[in-house]
Amino acid sequence: KQEVTQIPAALSVPEGENLVLNCSFTDSAIYNLQWFRQDPGKGLTSLLLIQSSQREQTSGRLNASLDKSSGRSTLYIAASQPGDSATYLCAVNTGKLIFGQGTTLQVKP
């Protein structure tokens, strides 16, 4: 059974810091992995999607990596801003999306 774990559960950093969010999954048989952002009481916004054959994807200040063999992905956020405060969810696609519990990020001005 595929399980997705995200560490840490919560993170608070001062503005401007670079940070890394971690995601691990137990079964490497995935089609792709996706990182989402969720603001309180809102739906999900897709940030980055990495195909199983890819190693990383970049969008602006965000960079996501994927090591399928070890079952790990990281989301790197450069020069964090208060507007980055949200919950970040990773999900693996096994034919359906299986989500981690999320990392709640607070960036303090």
Add this chain to the structure above:
Amino acid sequence: GAVVSQHPSWVICKSGTSVKIECRSLDFQATTMFWYRQFPKQSLMLMATSNEGSKATYEQGVEKDKFLINHASLTLSTLTVTSAHPEDSSFYICSAWGQPNQETQYFGPGTRLLVL
């Protein structure tokens, strides 16, 4: 493009009543729609997958007679919570998958249900 809407955005109802939530793909045809439930401070859990014109596939532990799903067209799916009880109070999110980009699901803004 690829916008998914949900209606209503929030609903309060009395225990024992039924509540219908709509999920629409506004600018693309959704061959498949998904319904998720999210309890406070928890992640999204897939409830069911529905393909247009066919019966929904429910995840283990989800009562299909309680959570009725209809996907009658390529742009609309509905979730009806029948005889709602307080433990059904949750955040319900739908997503849609279809043309032109079949790599990712597009998520709706969610519906918050509170059953008194």
